Amino acid sequence: MRSVILLLLALGLLAPSAQSQTTSFDGTWLxxxxxxxxxxxxxxxxxxxxxxxxxQGGVLNIEYSTRDNVRFSGPVAADGSFDIHFGQHRFFGRIAGGAMTAQYAHPICVRDWQFRRGG
Incomplete structure (x- = not known):
């Protein structure tokens, strides 16, 4: 079975999980x-x-509001952009270098964010 999986990977017929690959955006952002x-x-x-x-693995995760149970999880594109929805909630933005600008949008509240890669 293992040799079949290795053969499929070598032929490009079975792609490794995107989450197992690291990207230049990976890390903790404050x-x-x-x-x-x-x-x-x-x-x-x-x-x-x-x-x-x-x-992690090019997937952005943020527990935005524990009180309202709002969590965002979604991919970051190769150009550093992201646009993630959770019901009526939206979290979108772009990463450039070690900085990220983002916006949280909801019919009632809108918030601008500035993030830096941190500990």
């Missing part, structure tokens, strides 16, 4: 978000807030 639309309240959160996300 950021700060500023509320653009919506009132700083229990619904939209503080006017300013800190955030943390990870990228």
């Amino acid at each position: 950021g700060r978000g500023t509320l653009l639309r919506g009132q700083a309240s229990s619904r939209c959160g503080d006017a300013e807030r800190n955030g943390r996300l990870t990228i």
